[in-house]
Amino acid sequence: MSSDPAHRHIHFIGIAGAGMSATALMMRDAGHVIGGSDEEAFPPISTYLETLGVPFRRTLAAENIGPEVDLVVLGGSAKLHGEANPEYVEAVRRGLEMTGFPQLIARQTADRDVTVIAGSFGKSSCTALMAHILREAGKDPGYMIGAIPAGGGPTGAWGSGPMVLEGDEYIVSQSDRRSKFMLYDVDHLLVTSLVHDHLNVFPTWPEYEAPFKALLARVSPGATVVLKGSPSLRAIAADCPVAPVWYGAADSGWRGRDVVFGETTSFILVAPDGAELPLQTQLLGAHNIENIVGVAAFLLTRGLVTPDELQSAVASFQGIRRRLDRLTTTSRVPVIEGFGSSYEKARSAIEAMAPHFPGRPLWVIFEPHTFSWRNHEALAWYDTVFKGVARVIVIPPPLHGAASHSQLTHAEILARINAAGVPAVGAATPSECEAALTDLTGEEVVLLLSSGPLLGLPASLPALMDGRFG
Numbered sequence: 457m458s459s460d461p462a463h464r465h466i467h468f469i470g471i472a473g474a475g476m477s478a479t480a481l482m483m484r485d486a487g488h489v490i491g492g493s494d495e496e497a498f499p500p501i502s503t504y505l506e507t508l509g510v511p512f513r514r515t516l517a518a519e520n521i522g523p524e525v526d527l528v529v530l531g532g533s534a535k536l537h538g539e540a541n542p543e544y545v546e547a548v549r550r551g552l553e554m555t556g557f558p559q560l561i562a563r564q565t566a567d568r569d570v571t572v573i574a575g576s577f578g579k580s581s582c583t584a585l586m587a588h589i590l591r592e593a594g595k596d597p598g599y600m601i602g603a604i605p606a607g608g609g610p611t612g613a614w615g616s617g618p619m620v621l622e623g624d625e626y627i628v629s630q631s632d633r634r635s636k637f638m639l640y641d642v643d644h645l646l647v648t649s650l651v652h653d654h655l656n657v658f659p660t661w662p663e664y665e666a667p668f669k670a671l672l673a674r675v676s677p678g679a680t681v682v683l684k685g686s687p688s689l690r691a692i693a694a695d696c697p698v699a700p701v702w703y704g705a706a707d708s709g710w711r712g713r714d715v716v717f718g719e720t721t722s723f724i725l726v727a728p729d730g731a732e733l734p735l736q737t738q739l740l741g742a743h744n745i746e747n748i749v750g751v752a753a754f755l756l757t758r759g760l761v762t763p764d765e766l767q768s769a770v771a772s773f774q775g776i777r778r779r780l781d782r783l784t785t786t787s788r789v790p791v792i793e794g795f796g797s798s799y800e801k802a803r804s805a806i807e808a809m810a811p812h813f814p815g816r817p818l819w820v821i822f823e824p825h826t827f828s829w830r831n832h833e834a835l836a837w838y839d840t841v842f843k844g845v846a847r848v849i850v851i852p853p854p855l856h857g858a859a860s861h862s863q864l865t866h867a868e869i870l871a872r873i874n875a876a877g878v879p880a881v882g883a884a885t886p887s888e889c890e891a892a893l894t895d896l897t898g899e900e901v902v903l904l905l906s907s908g909p910l911l912g913l914p915a916s917l918p919a920l921m922d923g924r925f926g
Contacts, residue, residue, distance in 0.1 A: 465524040468492030468557075469543050470531020471512045472501045474602040474611070475624065475636070479529065479557040480510060482600055482612035486564070493520045493543060494531075498909040500777050504604050518546035528554045532629045558628055561600060562639040565619050568598065570641045571754075574623035574671060575648030575684070577801045578747050581739075582648055583622040584776045585751045590618060592769035593761045603795075604777040618760065625667050627657050635667035642671065644680045646754050648747065650688040653798045655834055656827035656861045665692065672696040682754045684746070685709055701728075703753040704746050710753035712745045717811035721745070725752055733763050736771045740780040740792075741808025778907075780808055783918040786926035789900050793914050796905030797826045799837045806845060809901055817846035817900045821889060824853040824869060825908030832862040838872040846900070848873055848880040849892045851911060886911045890920065898925055 468480050471492030480490045493513040497505075505512060513520050516536075521528065521543055528547045530536055539545055547554055555563075573583045580603040587599040598615035602622045605611070623637030650668055658664035665688070672695045675681055679698050683689045685705030693700055702709030708728065712735075715723040723745055725733040737748060748770055755761045761769075775781070783791045790813070794805030802822075809818050820842060828834050830853040842848050850873065852866040866882055873880035883889040889911065893902070902921070904910055 463487050463489065464527050465489045465522075466491075466527045466529060467521050467525045467543075468512075468529045468531070469516070469541070470494055470496075470533060470536055471510070472497035472505065473531050473533075474501065475557050475600070475622075476529065476531050477501055477505055477510070478600045478602060478610075478612035478622075479561055480612070481508070481610040482561070482564075482598065482614055484510075485610070485612065486614040489524075491520075491522075491525075492529075493517075499912070499915060500604055504777075507608075508610060516541055516543050518542045521546050521550075521552070525552065528552050529557055529560055530554055532556065532627075537629065537631070556628055556632075558624075558636040558639045561621065562641070565598070565621070566641060568619040568641075569643050570619045570621060571644040571646065572621050572623040572637055572640055572642050572671070573646045573648070574625065574637050574668070575646075576625070576651045576653045577798065577804065578648035578743065578750075579622050579624075580776055581744065581747045581779055582646060582751050583620055585747060585770075585773055586620050586646075586755065587613075588773050589751065589755060589761055589766060589769040590620070592772065593765040595760065601776070603779065606774040606777055606779075606781060623671070625664075626654055633657075635671070637671055638667060638674070642675045642679065644754075644758070645671070645675050646682045646750060647672075647689060648684055648750055649800065650684075650686060650692075651798075651800045653800070654828060655831050659833065668692060669695045680754065680758050682750060682757065684750060701753055701757050703750045710749050712749045715742070715745055725749060727756070733767060735767060737773070738771075739773070739775050740812050741804060742811070743804040743808065744775070744780075778914075780805060783904075783914060784921050785918070787918070787921040787924070788898055789896055789902060789921055789925045791902045791904065791918050791921050793904045795907060796822060796829075797907035798828055799834070799841055802841050802905055805903060805905060806842070809903060810844070813901045818844065818903060819847045819849070819893070819896070819900050820845050820903045820905055821849045821851070821883075821910065821913060823851040823906035823908050823910050824864070825906050827857065827861055829853070830858070830861070830864050832864055835864065835868070835872055838869060839876045842873060842876070842878045842880075845878055848878055849883050849889055850880055851889070851906070852882065852884050854908065886913060886916055889913060890917075896925075 472494035590597040595617040598619040601611045625635045681700045683700045685702040712723045796802040
């Protein structure tokens with residue numbers, strides 16, 4: 457399949473995955489006909505796809521693959537890749553071409569100018585921000601984002617200008633252990649962070665670090681490479697064939713200073729030569745200031761936008777869904793939804809609350825959805841992740857894939873959090889969560905943290921709180 461093929465009919469099995477849905481939207485924007493199926497679709501992706509008019513079925517069935525389909529894109533979940541999946545069986549029976557979404561993106565973008573944005577955390581926000589700034593500057597970028605923009609709009613677009621791809625270090629599939637970003641051409645690169653994650657597939661630090669070292673080694677000659685000035689990234693910078701541009705360090709590179717947090721946060725962007733640019737943002741948290749600095753360093757270094765264009769677009773960027781969205785409208789107890797798929801992401805969300813809601817007790821509703829949070833190897837994360845939190849309500853860990861790793865129990869998680877000195881209670885249903893919130897006085901802030909469905913609370917809890925505290 458070339459980068460400019462005749463239009464095809466593409467069926468995505470597992471279309472409600474973040475990368476799958478973004479790829480589907482890219483392909484639709486490129487002129488292909490798309491459809492799909494997913495048994496595990498849940499908001500916000502499921503409702504988002506419906507809003508954008510993407511047809512998909514909520515069951516796996518052979519008849520979902522119509523006679524017009526000539527390409528099947530298969531999600532990475534192991535259960536989709538065998539005889540238990542009737543759509544897989546049907547595709548094999550008909551001899552249809554099958555691929556994964558990273559392979560499809562790699563083939564389709566082979567002749568584009570590709571920027572890959574990678575990192576243990578911050579990559580979705582930075583990809584969305586870069587795409588937004590380029591769009592606002594009239595550059596018509598192509599892009600693939602692994603999260604939904606808060607202001608709506610597609611997570612994937614074909615475009616005609618620069619191509620910006622979120623680069624995921626997670627493996628392609630159980631049978632292909634390469635990191636997804638290793639499939640892409642890397643003309644330019646931004647890396648936001650490097651901390652141990654995905655313990656189920658990268659049990660040790662050297663195993664997790666290795667694909668990032670390989671990614672740095674793959675950049676094209678003459679590439680622009682922008683790296684967060686963290687010790688872990690500095691330790692592997694020698695693997696990069698070009699001199700990196702650094703950001704985030706107080707003593708060198710691009711940085712932010714004079715940060716004033718509020719409903720609108722302001723700060724000064726400082727370039728390596730000392731040039732200054734005042735910026736304002738709607739985003740919450742110090743980690744988002746770092747994200748803005750990294751993206752600004754990349755775009756201004758390459759001359760892709762002007763300072764005025766950057767200033768305007770940063771101010772209008774609304775962020776991405778589940779990255780500290782305020783879900784309530786009238787409640788004096790704000791309900792904020794963050795993304796808690798790893799230790800660093802959870803800590804960043806928790807730490808972001810203090811400067812924006814100073815002195816207010818923070819209650820966290822947490823769902824240990826990812827394999828990392830459910831793995832005995834990560835039990836020590838619970839010793840410090842909720843530091844400074846007044847109370848934690850913990851939803852039971854899901855059981856899918858439990859037999860494939862050393863699964864923690866709900867009781868073990870609760871015991872570890874309480875042993876760390878943070879009051880924690882369990883809640884297995886929405887009503888139990890609501891009951892656990894009856895002690896709220898009206899002075900608190902409630903933070904939802906998960907990468908999973910959270911018992912539907914992001915949809916149901918805001919109206920309850922608006923009614924109670926509005």
